[in-house]
Amino acid sequence: MLQLNNSLFLKLLRTQAGAEGPRLAAACLASGVMQGLAVFTVLQGLEQLSDEGIQFHTFLAFLICLGSFYFLFRYITGRSAQIALRGIMEWRMRIATKLRSISLLEYERLDKNRVQTALLDGRELVVEAARMLMATAANIVMIFVACAKMLTVSVQGTICVFLFMGVGLWVFLRIVNSVHAHMGPAMQADQNFSASLRDLQEGLQQLKLHKPKTTDLFGNQIIPGLNTASDAREMVEGKHALGISFFAMFNLLILGLILFLLPGLLDLAPEDTSTLLVLCMFSLTPLISLVSFVPMLSKVEFNLNELADVEARLDNVAERFEEQGVQTRWQHADPVIPQFSHLQLRDIRFDYHDRNDMRLFGISVDEFTLNKGELVFIGGGNGSGKSTFMKVLAGLYTPHAGEIILNDTRIADINMEAYRNLFTVVPTDYHLFSRPLGLHVTPERLQEVLATMRIETKVHLTEDGRFSTLDLSAGQRKRLALACALLEERDVYLFDEVAADFDPVFRRFFYEELLPDITRRGGTVLAISHDDRFFHVADRVLTMQDGFFRNGAQNSEEGTR
Numbered sequence: 001m002l003q004l005n006n007s008l009f010l011k012l013l014r015t016q017a018g019a020e021g022p023r024l025a026a027a028c029l030a031s032g033v034m035q036g037l038a039v040f041t042v043l044q045g046l047e048q049l050s051d052e053g054i055q056f057h058t059f060l061a062f063l064i065c066l067g068s069f070y071f072l073f074r075y076i077t078g079r080s081a082q083i084a085l086r087g088i089m090e091w092r093m094r095i096a097t098k099l100r101s102i103s104l105l106e107y108e109r110l111d112k113n114r115v116q117t118a119l120l121d122g123r124e125l126v127v128e129a130a131r132m133l134m135a136t137a138a139n140i141v142m143i144f145v146a147c148a149k150m151l152t153v154s155v156q157g158t159i160c161v162f163l164f165m166g167v168g169l170w171v172f173l174r175i176v177n178s179v180h181a182h183m184g185p186a187m188q189a190d191q192n193f194s195a196s197l198r199d200l201q202e203g204l205q206q207l208k209l210h211k212p213k214t215t216d217l218f219g220n221q222i223i224p225g226l227n228t229a230s231d232a233r234e235m236v237e238g239k240h241a242l243g244i245s246f247f248a249m250f251n252l253l254i255l256g257l258i259l260f261l262l263p264g265l266l267d268l269a270p271e272d273t274s275t276l277l278v279l280c281m282f283s284l285t286p287l288i289s290l291v292s293f294v295p296m297l298s299k300v301e302f303n304l305n306e307l308a309d310v311e312a313r314l315d316n317v318a319e320r321f322e323e324q325g326v327q328t329r330w331q332h333a334d335p336v337i338p339q340f341s342h343l344q345l346r347d348i349r350f351d352y353h354d355r356n357d358m359r360l361f362g363i364s365v366d367e368f369t370l371n372k373g374e375l376v377f378i379g380g381g382n383g384s385g386k387s388t389f390m391k392v393l394a395g396l397y398t399p400h401a402g403e404i405i406l407n408d409t410r411i412a413d414i415n416m417e418a419y420r421n422l423f424t425v426v427p428t429d430y431h432l433f434s435r436p437l438g439l440h441v442t443p444e445r446l447q448e449v450l451a452t453m454r455i456e457t458k459v460h461l462t463e464d465g466r467f468s469t470l471d472l473s474a475g476q477r478k479r480l481a482l483a484c485a486l487l488e489e490r491d492v493y494l495f496d497e498v499a500a501d502f503d504p505v506f507r508r509f510f511y512e513e514l515l516p517d518i519t520r521r522g523g524t525v526l527a528i529s530h531d532d533r534f535f536h537v538a539d540r541v542l543t544m545q546d547g548f549f550r551n552g553a554q555n556s557e558e559g560t561r
């Protein structure tokens with residue numbers, strides 16, 4: 001059921017309009033009154049037409065009403081649209097800030113499609129609904145003005161018209177409520193269908209190579225999804241059409257009743273009957289805008305409820321040090337990054353849980369130390385917990401037990417941000433931004449590092465500070481990621497299977513020259529790697545198995561540098 005007192009849309013407009021709200025409401029009222037007065041002057045003109053002819057003052061009054069109505073109507077519809085647009089954009093900005101502030105683990109758990117849809121869809125609808133709301137409100141005022149005039153013509157006739165209209169509205173609102181009840185499932189079905197389409201786009205390469213995959217995706221996901229979405233939408237549209245056609249028919253019916261029934265029933269004079277008819281005609285047309293506005297409001301409420309749900313979910317999982325940034329709707333000051341000397345992990349436990357809180361996998365590290373200038377490799381089978389360990393080490397996952405100690409100081413939630421900024425992490429799914437984000441780097445310095453990565457002929461910095469291209473091979477992308485990582489000039493480098501995409505020549509260069517060079521210049525490197533033929537360059541090699549370090553985290557298995 002559509003409930004206006006809990007309407008997020010109205011709340012959004014009220015909050016955003018602030019002090020301008022009462023002015024808008026007054027202008028809306030005045031606009032409706034002017035519209036009504038314009039109708040009166042038309043009526044007056046009609047009367048004068050059959051007597052002595054149209055008077056100039058009637059014409060002037062008509063023009064004044066018309067002009068006032070035009071300016072007021074333009075103001076309320078234009079401003080309300082701007083206010084709604086600003087409101088929805090600020091809300092999205094707030095959600096984007098909150099999205100940035102949640103922990104990585106919570107981010108990985110989020111339904112990304114839902115977040116994306118909530119953030120991107122429906123903006124135009126909200127703006128259009130704001131415009132429609134103002135137009136509808138002004139129209140309703142005009143209807144009241146017209147009704148007041150009707151009362152002066154015939155009280156009984158007006159009561160009859162009210163009764164007719166009341167019955168029509170009651171039936172119409174019942175239909176609208178059933179439209180609202182079906183709107184949620186219909187939009188949900190649309191979202192499911194969109195998710196299937198995303199599978200199609202993102203997996204197109206695999207689908208092109210494997211017909212059964214395509215058949216399966218279309219046969220069991222896309223086509224059933226489309227059918228469900230279409231069926232649900234057809235039901236909504238069917239109800240909507242029922243509402244609109246009923247109302248359109250009822251309009252005519254009311255006019256018919258006034259013309260054919262009221263004169264005999266109430267002994268109305270012909271001129272009173274025609275006045276009632278004209279007023280009714282002017283009043284019923286605006287009611288149609290109400291007919292199309294109410295289903296639109298249902299859609300808007302659904303969209304805004306999605307936004308509110310996403311925001312509430314993010315609110316529950318914001319990291320503590322981000323709170324200040326969220327409150328200012330933007331960014332708190334950069335943290336002061338400590339000098340790295342050494343760090344320790346003690347009695348660390350970290351577990352993944354499913355939605356029912358069942359433990360899926362976990363790592364357990366009794367003691368781990370990393371010293372400035374060290375080159376440490378971590379090996380181990382797939383799924384043994386290496387990447388998870390790296391994320392815990394970098395402070396991206398908060399351990400459920402144990403402590404992280406940096407330079408003999410325990411890291412708590414509150415200094416976690418400064419701690420994280422010690423690290424440059426190149427994960428397996430490194431995202432390349434379109435420009436070297438957050439790096440104050442000259443084109444010459446970038447070119448130098450690109451040359452070290454041997455991609456200087458492939459990519460360069462354009463005049464507007466962007467990378468000339470990101471259409472690179474997998475290995476080239478990783479080299480560019482590495483270049484960005486080096487330019488960050490952080491104290492500790494964490495590499496997760498960075499070399500997996502490198503050719504043999506660059507791989508040798510990476511292990512035997514680049515990594516030792518980083519440590520020679522005072523950097524510290526911890527690299528996850530399966531390339532055991534290069535393990536001799538490391539100071540220590542640790543092996544993970546089932547979430548533990550085999551032989552402990554302090555005992556090197558193969559490193560011999």
Ligand SMILES: Nc1ncnc2c1ncn2[C@@H]1O[C@H](COP(=O)(O)OP(=O)(O)OP(=O)(O)O)[C@@H](O)[C@H]1O
Pocket residue numbers: 108352353360361380381382383384385386387388389
């Ligand atoms: N976000 C997650 N939620 C739940 N379980 C996860 C999550 N990420 C990883 N896991 C599980 O944790 C285990 C260890 O994963 P991890 O990525 O740390 O392994 P890895 O040693 O880096 O493996 P690989 O060598 O294949 O990259 C795996 O069994 C994986 O299924």
